[in-house]
Amino acid sequence: MSASVEPVPARRGRPGYDREQVLAVAVGLFNEQGYDATSVADLAQRLGLTKSALYHHFDSKEQLLALALDEALSGLEGVLDAPSPDADPAARLAAVLRGAVLVLVDRLPYVTLLLRVRGNSDVERAALERRRAFDHRVTALVADAQRAGSVRADVDGAVVTRLVFGMVNSIVEWYRPDGSVDRERLAHDVVTVALDGMRTR
Amino acid sequence: MSASVEPVPARRGRPGYDREQVLAVAVGLFNEQGYDATSVADLAQRLGLTKSALYHHFDSKEQLLALALDEALSGLEGVLDAPSPDADPAARLAAVLRGAVLVLVDRLPYVTLLLRVRGNSDVERAALERRRAFDHRVTALVADAQRAGSVRADVDGAVVTRLVFGMVNSIVEWYRPDGSVDRERLAHDVVTVALDGMRTR
DNA sequence: GTCTATAAATGGATAGAC
């Protein structure tokens, strides 16, 4: 490979976005206003471009949505696919909880968008389907932990799973990477509260 | 008061919806598709009316949103305004948690809609402002409980509050009144998991 | 209280010049 003359596609003159930059800005706007409430004109305005210039970067508004949702889903699926050193269901569960928080924080805008999808189109329905598959795998993990005696059995396993992952998912509503809570601290706090609750003992 | 001849505004011929019925159907549709993705034509179709007939019932699509959001907010505010017999912050907190779950379940569609509002208009921003006020009052309650030693102090009070109410709010994502989980049972489970966590001891 | 018809604006998306 010979040395490249242009270190990075040098910016000169007009903005000159690439697809990933456009996607990042689009997702930010979708999260601010909602996907449906965001027009391609809104996006063009935020980028300082015209609509036509935008359509040079992607085929449709929905394609941007599909790319963003895949970014979120692949991250979450990675948490479950990661080989676990533990056979102990309780340890696996704690690792998955922690991993989910970290993915959520690291891909915050993408996961935020995912969690707001309602199934309004084929793209959205496909994403919901992948999400459901993820949820089922987690529910199975909680059921394992219940059988092993490490998760309370006086509450339905599916209900605990939903409550605890509802807690995790709610992080997108308020967490800001530039805020005072760092990602490791947050992951630790979530695992603590999920496992042992808020009450002192 | 003399006996009414017509027990209930009798239905005869055309549907003849009143405002509340229209509102209920509208909120259901907003929750299915999203407020922005739902057109007045969609709503008219679901009601079996024309758009024009609908505009006889309300002034604008946004007025429906405002009415729905007030229904949710007044319910939640009622939980905090309810006079508490206890001075103990821990007991007050448990009562608020339980009350919030019950309001959420009893006004499920309205609270669902509220929790999805992003601040896209004056109506939405006013609702977010009322929600923030509610959150602040709850956070203050948790801080009281921490000072009293009944809530763990090794996690930031504002973070615990957000996590636990995130858990409560996430109920709208899956709870169905006709399902297998009844409201009292759910409220009990939420208080249990929020206070003591999912882990066995 | 519901209808048909239509206004006025905005939506996503494309054509073709530079």
Add this chain to the structure above:
DNA sequence: GTCTATCCATTTATAGAC
């Protein structure tokens, strides 16, 4: 890679008949 100009479907909302 961005522009101006435009297409056509759909949107919120209104006018006026029954």
